Amino acid sequence: MKKKQTKRVLKLTLILASIASLFFVPWILVWAWILPLPDSVQEQANEALDHGFEGIIVYVDEAGKPPAFYAAGWHNREDKIPANPHALFKLASLSKLYTAVAITKLVADGRLSLDKTLADYLPELVGRIDNADAITLKMMVQHRSGIPNYTDTPNYWAAPKESNQENLELILDKPANFRPDQDYEYSNTNYLLLAEIMDKVLGSPHFQFIQEKILNRLQLKNTFASLDGVNIDDVMSGYHVGHPYDLKTDKQGMLASAEDVGIFLRALNDGSLFDAGEKDIYSSIYEYEHKGWVPGYQSIAKYHKDIDTVVIQFTNTTDPKLYNWNLADIIYSRIIKILKRKKDS
Known part of the structure; x- marks a missing residue:
């Protein structure tokens, strides 16, 4: 009996959780899909x-x-x-x-x-x-470098920089996000540096x-x-x-x-x-x-x-x-x- 009650409680909990989650769905996306x-x-x-x-x-x-x-x-x-x-x-x-x-x-x-x-x-x-x-x-x-992404610095898009040097300054002397080749993280700084290397x-x-x-x-x-x-x-x-x-x-x-x-x-x-x-x-x-x-x-x-x-x-x-x-x-x-x-x- 207790086992059946536990299953019913679990099922009801899942249903309520599903209903509650609908309140956080951005309906504009749902509408676009349907x-x-x-x-x-x-x-x-x-x-x-x-x-x-x-x-x-x-x-x-x-x-x-x-x-x-x-x-x-x-x-x-x-x-x-x-x-x-x-x-x-x-x-x-x-x-x-x-x-x-x-x-x-x-x-x-x-x-x-x-x-x-x-x-x-x-x-x-x-x-x-x-x-x-x-x-x-x-x-x-x-x-896969671990170099921080300069566009992730606080409030970057409120006043974006225009030069490579200004953007690079935002992440210099900052700790790496991970050791090289140990993870993946999209970073615009990688491509800024690649551009600098090609220029050179x-x-x-x-x-x-x-x-x-x-x-x-x-x-x-x-x-x-x-x-x-x-x-x-x-x-x-x-x-x-x-x-x-x-x-x-x-x-x-x-x-x-x-x-x-x-x-x-x-x-x-x-x-x-x-x-x-x-x-x-x-x-x-x-x-x-x-x-x-x-x-x-x-x-x-x-x-x-x-x-x-x-x-x-x-x-x-x-x-x-x-x-x-x-x-x-x-x-x-x-x-x-x-x-x-x-x-x-």
């Missing part, structure tokens, strides 16, 4: 506006078909300019894919070694960054190398190192919930059109971006897809092998609770479902 799937990508893009996004751009490259462009919402909310599928957008961490390719090509050329350490390339950081003599380039590429080895800005070896090879005309030299009117506005101003003039690294990113991503995945031996090197150090986030800008870039399709999604609204990060994922997944459904029909 809505009926639209018939087209454009309808899904339009639906994104109902979830709080000011604007969205989607680029779809299905093998054997001309690329498709979709947009909804605002390119510039204040001036009531509609979203432009060919606008420039801040890539944020999507730029790490370009950096990893550049590292790959320099390794293949013998100008860099994945096994050499941070101390070998930037000896001035010995004693300023823990384990500098044990952290290899490969560990930095793979976020090349004797020129590393983006010049990216331009010559990646962008020119793919004939990409709408990918840029920064806002410098870009027509600001070509840049999609970015908005952060609770922040009153357009964020597009903040300097946050690389920009590109969705089409340029899509062309790059297909070439990355099909190997046409690489010379002999380079694809094997790249596969050993980094991934073939990425997401990006800076205030006002979110991006997703993936190749879907099962349908031989590249899909790039840009959304120009972020929020403090990161609901929009999850919403962007949901919208993206629904776009993929729409494309697969059409493929099967």
